[in-house]
Amino acid sequence: MSEQPYELERRRTFAIISHPDAGKTTLTEKLLLFGGAIQLAGTVKGRKAARHATSDWMEMEKERGISVTTSVMQFEHMGRIVNLLDTPGHEDFSEDTYRTLTAVDSALMVIDSAKGVEERTIKLMEVCRLRDTPILTFINKLDREGREPIELLDEVESVLNIQCTPMTWPIGMGKRFKGVYNLREDAIHLFSPTHGGKIVKGEVIQGLDNPKLDEVLGDMADELRGEIELVQGASHEFDLQAYLAGKQTPVFFGSAINNFGIQELLDAFAEFAPSPFPRQARQRVVQPDEEKFSGVVFKIQANMDPQHRDRIAFMRVNSGKFTKGMKLYHVRTGKQMQVSNAMTFQADSREHVDEAWPGDIIGLPNHGTIQVGDTFTQGENLKFEGIPYFAPELFRRVVLKDPLRAKALQKGLQQLSEEGATQLFKPMKNNDLILGAVGVLQFDVTAFRLKSEYNVDCVYDGISVTTARWVSCDDPKKLEDFKKKCFDNLGEDGGGYLVYLAPSRVNLQLTQERWPDIHFSATREL
């Protein structure tokens, strides 16, 4: 294990958080470009298109302009191994995003300079805060007219409650955008718009006092000097510890579409972003440098390639080292699993993994044996804590058009719900199949995928379920009694857990009052 400290130290695992349209997809692409993982920008979109060719439901994704899937991209930069976890942009898939955020060590927040802090950014920051995830900030679209940079930083500080420290500072904006001043290096990086896959180094002027600056910028040079003096007086100095504790965010300005400001961002990311943190398991804290392997599944994705009908469980390595062919202990089932076909993900391909270190994400092909939240170890009974399932707010009864396809429907619903976007409930009193979701779009995606991947036609009916609560009780006798009396409103979720399906809020409240010893939970721990 002598390479362990080296391999661990150089891992950087992160995700991008933003409000839709701020430029996450563009920035992802440009990070891959500057990271040398792709030759030509366009590959992220190309990747979408290629998958769409083999998978029909991507058509729907394309039509609606949303990205439904999460994927993992690994590349090397400045000797660091960077794992970028992509997250779905649409808010109906926010649970998926929340779970992905449990698998990263830091995040990159993208803000549109014209729009400032938007609603989804606020929500995602709340999730990051649960773990004090360190955040770098990129303020995008400086090539357009936007809001004053000072005002944007103020807004981030007051709305998101995090200290800002500018690492670069924009010189003008929109048509007058001239570049950025790098405060740490005392250097001006001049803007030259370059679209697509070209990386142009661009002219760099060393030193704010350099007379060359006056030649190039004219009056704007003195404006810049004045502004920087102000900014340096008014803002906080970069404090690595405060950043790592999630209390301060270093801020970069640029234009993703113009390949500008990306180099500074990526270099700082490689230098400062944290290597894997210790992880909290229910039993104890697991250190990444422990010799024994452990990992946790944060996402399941079925049918990434319909020709192979595969299901991939995405596992984050939390400690030790994974090697090909290794025997892993599947804690929930108590079974040993020999893993010889685990996958790793590059920007545009996937390959078999030979070894993986903490922070890395590996894909385990399986046929439904693995669930989101499952822990794997080398024998120890550990259970990593994660973001729970949330009680859905929307419910539909699934109606099958061809009764002979009932089995396929069951299988499809079960598998799709294990991916985590929808939840499946089976009432005790009848054979209904009820789908629960947090966003309406999830129902459409499920119907679409049932048709294209399982050849099952279904429609939805309304059903008088308003919300669900997971039910438990310390006293088995009382629980039995409750099950008898409330039989009509009880069911099981996809994982076999007991659920109370409430026809109305009032009903739920009355039932809770009537059964004080029963515990009603709005979330289910993974």
Ligand code: GDP
């Ligand atoms: P996402 O929804 O956050 O993934 O955002 P996208 O990357 O798809 O970008 C949303 C829109 O903003 C697209 O039309 C992009 O071309 C555009 N965009 C991204 N970066 C920039 C930028 O630096 N400047 C300008 N003007 N537009 C940008």
